[in-house]
Amino acid sequence: MKKNLLLFFLFIFVNKICAQTQNDIKLFENIYSTYQEKVHYNNFKDSQNEIEQITGVFFSFYKKILSSQDANHCVFYPSCSEYTFQSIKKNGVIGIIDGIDRLSRCNRLSPENYKLYKNTNLFYDPVD
Amino acid sequence: MMKYILKRLSLLLIVFKFILFYNVSAQSIDETIKFADNQYGELNYKLAIKEYQRALFFSNGDKIEYLYKQIANSNFNIHNYDKAAYYYELSYKTSYNDSLKNELLLKKASCYILNENYDLALLELINFSDSLDIYFENRKNFYYAVIYFGLEDFEVSKSYFLKIFNDKQLLEKQQIELIFDKKKNFNNPNPKFAKLISFIVPGSGQLYSGNFKNGLNSLILTSGIAVLGIYIAQYYSVFDAILSTAPWFFRYYVGGAQNSKKIALNKRAKRRDKTYKKILNIIKTSNN
Incomplete structure (x- = not known):
């Protein structure tokens, strides 16, 4: 009788261990998934007009061929090229001027004007 | 004259009504906690934190341990791990129950792990007493294994992962050993x-x-x-x-x-x- 009781309690206890470890596993399951997934720049595919299409092709070429070989120098998030492309998509040709303005600000001389993006040391400056 | 009396009377009425209303509607601490618990249950953690903190401010120290724990849990659920760790620490210090203390230590360590602060998590686990039951011993080993994995000390991590299994689980142990023996899994590419x-x-x-x-x-x-x-x-x-x-x-x-x-x-x-x-x-x- 005693043995049976002991086994019963042991069974309950072991179940408790398993359930708790399962919770811990779930909690820590993705802590090492910190790697970056590949970003595909095919922005010209969803273009609305010719200007967007042309800038989209240039942007994709720049991102895939040239920028991918460059070290990270841009101090902003999104980067200056992405910002210009987004701005052109939003404002049309005026977006190019917006992009030139952004390039002129691409330095660390006025950090007080920007918030930092997440855990990086990049300034957060999205297209409004 | 009549006008003056009426004015006075209405002013008095307003004052009395205000006092009456105030007495009726003032929340007791228990009601505040109940409201906060409801918010917590409805996953409205930000409001729950506010209410728990209000209860904490006005409380006479009765439910302080519970309040700290709930604030910590709420912060944990909105991924605010720094604050969660701080309140788990306060809850740990005000708690007298050993098994609850162990649970809080693990929670605090998990905050540091999720913040990728493995050294602090390791320090937290050192606070465990040597004589633990199987339940906490098992969980502690799992935490150690995860932390050493994060610290890139794979040999120590392996030893803790192996400790999770009992003597009968030979196949699982073998599988773990095989995974850790392949250095390619951890060091490639250099x-x-x-x-x-x-x-x-x-x-x-x-x-x-x-x-x-x-x-x-x-x-x-x-x-x-x-x-x-x-x-x-x-x-x-x-x-x-x-x-x-x-x-x-x-x-x-x-x-x-x-x-x-x-x-x-x-x-x-x-x-x-x-x-x-x-x-x-x-x-x-x-x-x-």
């Missing part, structure tokens, strides 16, 4: 080596890390600029060649080498994550 060979032959670091497109791109781009420089040097002058192509060449030559290191690091992190998930899967299935 980022320093990738950077070094990229400096010798542009693009080779990326090829070594398995990113063929990027490697080929780097090789063609840098060699293309170099060929252009030679061409300019032949037809114009060496000075012209340096002036026009050297900045571009060094930009993509150095950038390529730095990229190869980044790609290798990323690939290694991906491989480690895959290995880690394999280990967790073994533990999961063994528990089922």
